[in-house]
Amino acid sequence: PSPTHEHQWKHNPAHLPVVNVMVDNCLTRVLRPHQRLGIVFMYECILGMQKPEYHGAILADEMGLGKTLQCIALVWMLLKQGPYGGKPVLQRVLIVTPSSLVLNWQNEFLHWLGRERIQTFVVDQKSRPKDYSRLPQIPVMLISYEMFVRYYDDISQIHFDLLICDEGHRLKNTTIKTYALLYQLECKRRILLTGTPIQNDLQEFYALIDFTNPGVLDSSIDFRKYFEEPILASRQPSSDEDVISLGEERAMELNHRTSWFILRRTQEVINNFLPTRQELVVFCRSTPLQQAMYEAVVDYWESRGHESGPEEVAHLGVITALKKICNHPSLVILRQSEPLLGEEDITQHLTQNYPVQDGAILSQQSGKLDVVICLLEELKCTTEKVVLVSYFTQTLDLLANMCMQKQYKFSRLDGSTPSTQRMKIVKNFNSPHSDKFVFLLSAKAGGVGLNLTGASRLVLYDSDWNPATDLQAMSRIWRDGQTRSVYIYRLLTTGTIEEKIFQRQISKTGLSGAVVDLQNQSTIRLSNEELKDLFTFHHDSTCTTHEMLDCKCAGVGLVAHGDLQLERSLSITEDELSSQRDCQLQVAQTLASSTCVRMNQLFQWQHYSQPVRATLLQELGLSGASQNITFIFQNLSQSQTISL
Incomplete structure (x- = not known):
């Protein structure tokens, strides 16, 4: 896009000729349409073409859409070109990222541009920012958040033309030192990358917005008074129509004032480029x-x-x-x-x-473990690989012992894995020449940037209170680079707390009734009645979730379309949300409608009750586990994913 006359007047005082700025041909051939649009979006934002006084952008695409590639293409383009006389816009770029992704960024630059085009400088124990200051021929510095804080004094002496913060949702707290130091860095062009949607927490929203474009929402005091207080007041059950109306009006204004520099696309934009995916919620009988x-x-x-x-x-x-x-x-x-x-x-x-054998791998003691063992036994004779995900290190230990007993070659990545080894482990597993059959993954350690497309099956062995964390874990294998059809299994023990957590994730109450602080689970607050309901064991049920839907299907795999009221509510809500699909903040009523859709979407899935059809179990690799499976929800369509 060409700069406006206002932009030319402000940024081109020498009246240099206006020229086209083009992405390098070596990259244009691999860019998908949504990635080209993302580059244009960031280009306009950081050059002040949207608003002359602001130069920040938030790229909030879902994981797997190539945010890293979009940034690399933008950086390389502006290191070589500019709109005024072709003069490069950038000389030096600072990229701050979680420690586990520093080498991934280095490898991505190498992969897309090659060593002959660009060099990057990685800050580690041996290479310090002071060394970088003496290397003007290297335009890009890569550094972890921890190293940035440690070497801030040295970094602040270097002039950077662009700051990119990967996994930028880390900066949602204005009180932490990392935020404060990055905020005061003298670099007006800022790009914040996050695969986690900006949640409906107004203080966190303000922190990210003000970091990206300081002052765009005025001071925090003004923001709280003008936006936060009216919006929060409108969400109270006792609010009258005037309060609700004002809250909705302020929320819409907030969207209007920030949407021009926030871009979020979902997995839907690349669904047509990916192989098919089957999602399964498998309910396992307890022993x-x-x-x-x-x-x-x-x-x-x-x-x-x-x-x-x-x-x-x-x-x-x-x-x-x-x-x-x-x-x-x-x-x-x-x-x-x-x-x-x-x-x-x-x-x-x-x-x-109950004197259980310590560490014994006895599938007879766990319904879920039996299902996993049966799945692995059926897949071992194929060329497919499997990712097993858990939130408990102890569970990963259990699964590792099982793999050793079965003589399955496996890789493992958890919180104890050194960040310098992570990408090597992933690359080795993804290689078609690797003999690794299973990848054991900690959901907490694997939350960011891991691409495990070498596997075509993923099992989420247990779930988290936070649905976004589960989705992060489950998205590891269905993304760009995947060539096989993908199967994703979420295992739940029937009638237990696991099923209750799943119901909370997809029901309209979500976590709001529990008041869960996901950063500190010790602050979970539930009433005695809520706890009693949470702990109640429905041992005689085959699937309390299906019962909660009040679905009248026979459990033979026919899609239960639901009644006219359900269809009407789905279509109306989709229409209401379609115009706001890229918005990052919505009023409570809209969010409630959205979560209601998520619950109702289970009607669009296929339902299988026991005995599950033998041909289906064979296709899923679960023939040997038929006695331990009480119910299955199956989603065959890419477009009907429950977006938790």
Whole structure:
């Protein structure tokens, strides 16, 4: 796009000829349409073509859409060109990223541009920013957030023309030192990258917006008074029409004042370029031992949960114990170096009454483990690879022992994996020449930037309270570069807390009723009634989620289209949301409608109750697990994904 007359007057005082700025041919041939648009968007923002006084952009595309490639194309273009006389816009670029992704950025520059075109400088223990200041021929510095804080004094002495912050949602807290130091860095052109949508927390929203374009929403005090207070007031159940109307008006104004420098696209833009995907929610039968231990924990909580003082059983310990029992009974009796409050008492109680073999890989003790073992046995004779994801290090240990017993070659990446080794492990697993069959992944460690397209099957062994975290984990294999059809399995133990967590993720209440602080789970606050409902074990149910839908289908795989009211609510809500699909902030009523759609979308999935059709189980690689599967939700269509 050509600069406006206003832009030329302000930025071209020498009256140099206006020339076209073009992406290098070596990159244009690989760019998808949405990536070309993303480059144009960032170009206009950082050159002040949208608003002359602001030079920041937020690229909030979902994971897997190539945010890194878009930035590399932009950087390379502006290191060589500019709109005025062809003079380069950029001389030096600073890219700040999580430590686990620093080498990934270096490899991406090398992959797309080659060593002969560009060099990058990686700050580590041996290479310091002071060294970079003496190397004018290297235009790009790559550094982790931690290293940036450590060497801020040196970095602040170097003039950078562009600052790129990867996984920028880390900067949602204005009180942390990283935010403060990056904010005061003298670099007006800023690009913030995030695959996590900007949530409906207004303080976090303000922090990200003000970092990208300082002052665009005035001071934090003005923002709180003019936007935050009216919008929050409109969400209260007791709000009258005037308060609601004002809140909606201010939310719309907030969108209008920020949407010009925020761009978010979803996976839908590349669905047509990817192979087919099948999503499955597999409900697994609990074993008699799991049932007995589960009920023992609940009984223990009920008998002591209403006491006061130090003897009170902390519900977080109960939640953790129940989730571990769902994974495998042996996990709950393993000693923790730092057990949660209440967990140690529960462990002692269970150890005395249920002497489980410590660390034993007995599929007879866990329905979910039996399903995984059956899946791996059926796939071992193929050329497919499998990713197994868990939030518990203990569970990964359990799965690793299982792989060793079965003599399956595996890779593992968790919080203890050095950041310098992560990309090497991933690259080795993805190689078609690798003998690795299984990839064990910590959901917390694998939340950012991991591409595991060498695998075509992924099993989410357990779930998190935060649906976005689950989606991050499940998106590792279905992204650009995948050549096989993909199968994604979410395993839930039927009738347990796992199913309740899943229901909270997709129901319109979401997590709002629980008031969960996802950064600090020790602050989970639930009433006794909510806890009782959460802990209730429906051992005689085949799928309480299907029962909650009040679906009348026979469970034979026919799509339950629902009644006219459901269809009308779906179509109306989609129409209402279509014009706001790229918006980052919505009023509570709109968000409630959106989550209602997510719940209703289960009607668009296929439902299978026991006995599940043998041909389906064979296709899914689950023939041997038929006795431990009580229900399956299956999504065959790319377009009907539940976007949690």
